[in-house]
Amino acid sequence: MTMLPAAAFAAPPVLTASATRWSQADAMDAVLQDALAERRIVGATVIAAKNGEIVYERMAGLADREAGRAVAPDEIFRLASMTKAIVCVTALSLMDQGKISLDDPVTRWLPYFRPKLADGSEPVITVRHLMTHTAGLTYGFLEAADGPYHQLGVSDGLDASGLTLEENLKRLASAPLLFAPGTRWQYSLAIDVLGAVIEQAAGMTLPEAVKGLVTDPLxxxxxxxxxxxxxxxxxxxxDASPEPARMTDPFSLNFGGSAIVYSPSRAFDATAYPAGGVGMVGTARDYLRFIEAMRAGGVGVLKPETAGAMTANAIGDLQISAGPGFGWGLGVSVLKDPVAAGLPLGAGSWNWAGVYGANFWVDPEAGLSVVALTNTGVYGMSGGFAKALRIAAYPA
Structure with missing residues (x-):
C-alpha cells in the first residue's frame, strides 16, 4: 500500500523573526544567566515563538566546556524523552491513514508482546494504553536497583545495551505489569513499544517512518x-557539585528509584536500536517547528482533530508524575489546572522534557511555544531552571 504523504493535509507553518523586542526577553535572559552563573547548566539554546513569530532566541554558555566552544546557533542536542512526542505524532499520522487504531491490541502488531499481571493473568494492552502511559509498564531507573527490569537486563533506551528492539521488548514482556492497563498512570517504556508497532504498521523502520511522516514534511x-x-x-x-560533570560513556546519575545510565555515544551508533522514547537528537529551531505545527492544528502532519486529541487530557483524573494540575494526552503532559500547578500558563498548555536536560511547553491560549535545550541533565529538564523559564515568559 502506498503511504499517504503527511504533508497532503496542509503546508507546515513558516516561522519568521519578530521585528520588535519581546517584553519578556530580559526576564528570560536573567534566568539563563542565573543558571550559568550558579553553574547549574553548562550551555543552552532557548527559543520562543508567539503567534507564529520567533520573539526570542538565545544561545548561552558552552556546548563543550573543556574545549571552550560556545553554543552555536545550529547546535544539536540530545533530546531524550522529547523524542516521545515526535514518535506519538508518527503513530497518529498512521491513524489518520487508517493503518492503526487507538483500540488495536498491541498483540495485533507484536504477537510476542504479552506481559502478565503479578497473578499470572494476561490483560489486553492497547495502543491507547501505550500512548497514555497506562499500560502497566515502567522504566528501569524508576524501580529499585534489584527490580525485575534490572534482573532481566531491560534497557531504558539510553545505554549501549547491544540489544535489538525486539530483544529488549521480549525482556520487557517477561517482567510483571505494575497494574491492570488503564487503571493507573506510570511513565514508562511504552513509547519504545509503540515504535515497534509503528514499524509493523508502516512496513518500514521507525527512523524511516518518522522521517517520512514528520521530520521531512516539517x-x-x-x-x-x-x-x-x-x-x-x-x-x-x-548534575554534580561544584559544577556539572562531563559525561563519560557510560555515565550513571542517581534518579528515581535507582539511576539513569547514559551512553552518549549511542547517538553515533547506527547499529543501536531506535528508542522511540528517548533516542533522538536535534536543534532547538527544528523542535520549535514541530511543536508550532502541532499548536497550529497539526498542519503538514496531522488532521486538526487528531492534533487536538493529542494535546487534550486523555486519562481523566489519573495522577501523573508531573505533579498536581496535570493530565496526559496522546504523547504529552497537559495542564488542567494552572493554580494547582503553581504556573502562569493557560489551561490546556502542553509540555514535556528529557533527561539530557531538555524541555518545552506550548500555551495555545497565549499563542506561545518555547523550547529550551541544555546539555546538562537532569537540572535542565526538571530543576529550578525549567520552572523559572515558565514564570519568566509571562508578565508578572
Missing amino acids: GMASVRFTVPEGTVLAAPYG
Whole structure:
C-alpha cells in the first residue's frame, strides 16, 4: 500500500523573526544567566515563538566546556524523552491513514508482546494504553536497583545495551505489569513499544517512518535517531557539585528509584536500536517547528482533530508524575489546572522534557511555544531552571 504523504493535509507553518523586542526577553535572559552563573547548566539554546513569530532566541554558555566552544546557533542536542512526542505524532499520522487504531491490541502488531499481571493473568494492552502511559509498564531507573527490569537486563533506551528492539521488548514482556492497563498512570517504556508497532504498521523502520511522516514534511533535517561519526553535538554533562560533570560513556546519575545510565555515544551508533522514547537528537529551531505545527492544528502532519486529541487530557483524573494540575494526552503532559500547578500558563498548555536536560511547553491560549535545550541533565529538564523559564515568559 502506498503511504499517504503527511504533508497532503496542509503546508507546515513558516516561522519568521519578530521585528520588535519581546517584553519578556530580559526576564528570560536573567534566568539563563542565573543558571550559568550558579553553574547549574553548562550551555543552552532557548527559543520562543508567539503567534507564529520567533520573539526570542538565545544561545548561552558552552556546548563543550573543556574545549571552550560556545553554543552555536545550529547546535544539536540530545533530546531524550522529547523524542516521545515526535514518535506519538508518527503513530497518529498512521491513524489518520487508517493503518492503526487507538483500540488495536498491541498483540495485533507484536504477537510476542504479552506481559502478565503479578497473578499470572494476561490483560489486553492497547495502543491507547501505550500512548497514555497506562499500560502497566515502567522504566528501569524508576524501580529499585534489584527490580525485575534490572534482573532481566531491560534497557531504558539510553545505554549501549547491544540489544535489538525486539530483544529488549521480549525482556520487557517477561517482567510483571505494575497494574491492570488503564487503571493507573506510570511513565514508562511504552513509547519504545509503540515504535515497534509503528514499524509493523508502516512496513518500514521507525527512523524511516518518522522521517517520512514528520521530520521531512516539517523540514526538521537535524532531528534524527543517529548522526554520522564526527558530527558535532553539544557535549553532555550530568548534575554534580561544584559544577556539572562531563559525561563519560557510560555515565550513571542517581534518579528515581535507582539511576539513569547514559551512553552518549549511542547517538553515533547506527547499529543501536531506535528508542522511540528517548533516542533522538536535534536543534532547538527544528523542535520549535514541530511543536508550532502541532499548536497550529497539526498542519503538514496531522488532521486538526487528531492534533487536538493529542494535546487534550486523555486519562481523566489519573495522577501523573508531573505533579498536581496535570493530565496526559496522546504523547504529552497537559495542564488542567494552572493554580494547582503553581504556573502562569493557560489551561490546556502542553509540555514535556528529557533527561539530557531538555524541555518545552506550548500555551495555545497565549499563542506561545518555547523550547529550551541544555546539555546538562537532569537540572535542565526538571530543576529550578525549567520552572523559572515558565514564570519568566509571562508578565508578572
